[in-house]
Structure formats: structure tokens, C-alpha cells
Amino acid sequence: MSNRRRSDWTLGLLVLLSMLAIWEGYRVGNCPANHGCGGCFSQFYVAGTIIRCGEAGRLYDQPYFRHLQESMRDDPLRSLYPPTMGLLMAPLTQLSYQSAMAVWWTIQALCILATGMIFYRTSGLTQPGRTYMLVALAAMAPLWVAVGIGQLAPMLLLLVAGGLTLHKRGKCASAGLALSLLALKPQLAAGLVLWMLLRRDLRTLLGLAMGFALQGAAVAVILGPGVWLDYLHAMPTISAVTRYYHYSPLVEASFTGIASNLFWAAGLATWEAAAMKITYALTVSAATVLLCQIVWTSRTSRVGSSPPALEGGLKPTLQVPEFRSQTGKSLAPATENYEYAAGMLFMMIFPPYFLLYDQTLMAIPLVMLWSSPAWRWGVALFASMTALVVNLSLVLGFSLSGFVALATMVALAERLRNDIKVQSPSGRAIDVDSSAIVV
Numbered sequence: 001m002s003n004r005r006r007s008d009w010t011l012g013l014l015v016l017l018s019m020l021a022i023w024e025g026y027r028v029g030n031c032p033a034n035h036g037c038g039g040c041f042s043q044f045y046v047a048g049t050i051i052r053c054g055e056a057g058r059l060y061d062q063p064y065f066r067h068l069q070e071s072m073r074d075d076p077l078r079s080l081y082p083p084t085m086g087l088l089m090a091p092l093t094q095l096s097y098q099s100a101m102a103v104w105w106t107i108q109a110l111c112i113l114a115t116g117m118i119f120y121r122t123s124g125l126t127q128p129g130r131t132y133m134l135v136a137l138a139a140m141a142p143l144w145v146a147v148g149i150g151q152l153a154p155m156l157l158l159l160v161a162g163g164l165t166l167h168k169r170g171k172c173a174s175a176g177l178a179l180s181l182l183a184l185k186p187q188l189a190a191g192l193v194l195w196m197l198l199r200r201d202l203r204t205l206l207g208l209a210m211g212f213a214l215q216g217a218a219v220a221v222i223l224g225p226g227v228w229l230d231y232l233h234a235m236p237t238i239s240a241v242t243r244y245y246h247y248s249p250l251v252e253a254s255f256t257g258i259a260s261n262l263f264w265a266a267g268l269a270t271w272e273a274a275a276m277k278i279t280y281a282l283t284v285s286a287a288t289v290l291l292c293q294i295v296w297t298s299r300t301s302r303v304g305s306s307p308p309a310l311e312g313g314l315k316p317t318l319q320v321p322e323f324r325s326q327t328g329k330s331l332a333p334a335t336e337n338y339e340y341a342a343g344m345l346f347m348m349i350f351p352p353y354f355l356l357y358d359q360t361l362m363a364i365p366l367v368m369l370w371s372s373p374a375w376r377w378g379v380a381l382f383a384s385m386t387a388l389v390v391n392l393s394l395v396l397g398f399s400l401s402g403f404v405a406l407a408t409m410v411a412l413a414e415r416l417r418n419d420i421k422v423q424s425p426s427g428r429a430i431d432v433d434s435s436a437i438v439v
Contacts, residue, residue: 017139020387029148033074041150042072048089056223083227111158124371141387146357152358162279176207187351197341198295249393254354255283258398287349290409297416298339337372338412342366345405377408
């Protein structure tokens with residue numbers, strides 16, 4: 001089969017997967033209990049309404065919070081987000097719920113377009129490869145589920161993509177300021193801080209600290225410092241959310257939630273809490289060890305290599321035409337992309353509460369891996385994000401994506417060790433063919 005014909009088939013398959021992902025987002029979002037699509041937006045709208053009405057002290061009054069959603073959905077959601085979210089959403093509550101939701105979807109669309117532009121300009125792929133990349137990212141089921149239910153994920157994707165782009169360009173303090181907005185979902189911010197601590201990236205940590213401080217001060221000045229005390233007091237309830245719900249295997253993406261579902265389905269409810277704690281300890285410990293290996297090995301590689309070797313030292317031949325240059329050489333610094341991909345995977349494994357729509361952030365490690373010699377693992381991660389495999393979780397009883405993410409971190413750690421071994425004593429990397437490296 002010619003390369004052109006193979007490319008046409010690949011593009012056709014990606015378009016088909018995109019259509020299935022859009023349908024999946026509509027099917028999950030258009031739940032009768034939500035009174036149509038966008039059901040999770042009620043959580044944000046009510047938080048903004050409480051703030052706008054000057055009732056910040058009742059933001060974490062769960063019965064009151066749920067009562068205000070009764071006209072919006074049949075199963076009202078709890079107040080889970082920091083007060084920053086209510087403050088950001090307050091202007092939208094000047095509109096009716098339906099009008100505000102339409103504006104929110106417009107904001108989501110703009111975030112997705114802006115993220116696509118960032119990826120297109122920074123991926124390092126060839127022109128055809130960038131087109132395939134964007135179509136493939138549009139085939140991610142988590143993205144469309146997030147849109148369908150009106151979640152934060154598209155906005156967070158833009159923030160993280162922009163922040164890491166600044167970070168790769170050496171603007172670490174600015175990157176930290178941008179990434180500090182992940183405080184809207186503290187479990188993601190916690191994984192990011194641990195990653196930067198391992199890197200001993202003081203400038204990024206300083207930017208993060210400044211961003212967190214500015215957000216905290218803004219909320220304290222506008223709403224009063226007491227709202228932060230209310231949030232801290234509500235944290236035990238918020239952190240225990242996985243014990244209140246058993247999400248469908250289609251939606252549950254955390255190892256902790258998977259363990260909870262499996263034990264509950266097996267009629268072992270008495271062992272459920274213990275299984276969740278053990279699972280979390282094992283998976284997070286494994287992910288942390290792998291991240292340490294990747295960060296430290298990558299640091300050794302950067303220190304031991306001259307700048308020219310870092311930019312083009314390892315030159316494998318990519319086997320997929322749309323993801324390679326005309327010369328068949330790598331289009332991005334391998335070790336740098338490996339570390340960024342691993343850092344993002346760690347951020348998604350670390351939280352004990354992580355659902356399908358949050359995996360929209362998987363777009364970032366996908367782009368990093370597709371423009372590196374480890375593109376095959378990017379393909380594996382992408383496959384786990386497609387509607388076909390996402391729905392397979394209903395048959396298996398659990399999601400495969402977390403296991404693929406952990407396996408990818410193992411592979412990246414091994415690849416980095418191999419990359420160090422093929423360097424010459426002088427520190428210059430030796431040109432090798434990708435077929436000589438086992439994924």
C-alpha cells in the first residue's frame with residue numbers, strides 16, 4: 001500500500017473516531033437527570049450565584065448548595081471547588097442559567113481552539129503530521145464528554161498547555177504563574193508541585209507560590225478570609241467524595257475509584273475502604289518512583305550533553321509517515337519530551353479522585369510523545385482515549401487508561417536509561433535507528 005493511500009486511510013479512521021467521540025460526549029452529557037447537556041455546569045453556576053448574592057458563608061453549606069440546583073438537575077451536586085471558582089463564575093450568573101451555559105460552551109470552544117493553535121505551533125511535527133495530530137486530538141472521548149457535561153477540563157487544558165510551553169522556553173516564573181490556576185482543582189496542583197520539587201525548579205515553584213498567594217489574597221479581600229476557613233473545614237467532606245459515589249466504569253478513571261467499584265460490585269463493601277487506601281498507596285508510590293527516575297535521568301542527560309547533542313542527538317527513524325520529517329529524523333528533544341509527558345501522566349495518576357473528563361489533559365503527553373521516538377506509546381495512550389476503548393470499560397468493569405499511563409511511564413524510564421547508555425564518553429549522543437531500541 002502506498003504512503004498516500006495509507007495516509008488517506010489513517011485520516012479517515014481518525015475522522016470516524018472523532019465522530020464517535022462527539023457522539024459519546026453527547027450521549028454521556030444528555031442525561032435525563034441533568035435536564036439535557038451541560039449538567040455539571042449547575043455546580044459552577046450555583047457557586048457563582050451564592051457569591052453574587054453576598055452569601056459567601058453558605059458556599060459550603062451542602063444542603064443549601066444542593067437545594068439551589070433542584071430546578072437544574074434531579075441529583076444535585078455538592079460544593080467541591082475552592083471559593084476561587086465561585087468568584088470567577090459570579091459575573092456569568094447575571095444571565096439566566098441557559099444563557100450562561102451557552103456562554104460557557106463558547107468559552108470552552110475558544111479554549112479548545114487556542115489549545116489547538118499552541119499544539120500546532122509548538123509540536124515540532126511536520127505540516128502533515130500537525131494536521132493528523134489535531135484530528136487525532138479531536139477523537140479523544142474525554143474531551144467531548146467534558147464539553148457535553150460543561151466541565152472545566154477544556155479551560156484547564158489551555159492553562160496547562162500554555163504554562164508548559166512557557167516552561168519549555170525557559171520562562172519558568174511566568175509558567176508558574178499560569179499553572180497556579182490549577183488551584184481550581186487542587187489535586188492537579190498537588191501533582192504539579194511534587195513534579196517541580198523533584199526537578200528542584202525553584203523559579204517555577206516561586207511562580208506557583210506567587211500565583212497561589214494572589215488567588216488567596218483576591219478571595220480574602222473580596223469575600224473575606226472566613227471563606228477560606230469554611231473551605232478548609234469542608235475539605236474532609238470534599239476529599240471523601242469517592243466514598244459518596246460509585247461512578248460508572250465508563251466515567252471512573254482513578255485507580256482508587258476502580259478498586260472501589262470492583263470491591264463494591266463483588267459484594268465486598270466491608271473491604272472497600274481498605275482496598276482503596278492500599279491501591280492508592282501502591283499506584284502513587286510506583287508513579288512517584290518512576291517520575292523520580294525519569295526526572296533524574298533526564299537531568300543527567302542534559303548536564304552530560306552539549307546543547308547540539310540535546311537538540312538532535314538521538315535521531316531515530318519514525319515508522320509512521322505523518323509523524324516524521326522528510327529526512328526521517330526526530331523532530332523534538334527526546335529526553336525533554338519524555339519528562340514532560342511523564343510529569344503530566346504523574347499528575348493524572350496522583351489524584352485519588354479523577355474522572356473521564358479530567359483525562360482531557362492526556363492531550364499534552366500525547367503531543368509530547370508523538371513528536372518523540374516513543375511515539376508508539378503515544379499511540380497506545382491515544383487508543384485508550386478513543387470511544388471504542390472507553391466503552392470497553394463497561395464490559396471489563398474498569399478503565400484501561402490508567403494502566404496504559406503507568407506502563408508508559410515504565411517504558412519512558414527504560415528508554416531514558418537506554419539513551420544514556422548509547423551516549424559516547426564525550427557526552428555526545430550517538431545516532432541510532434529506532435528499530436534498535438525496544439519500546
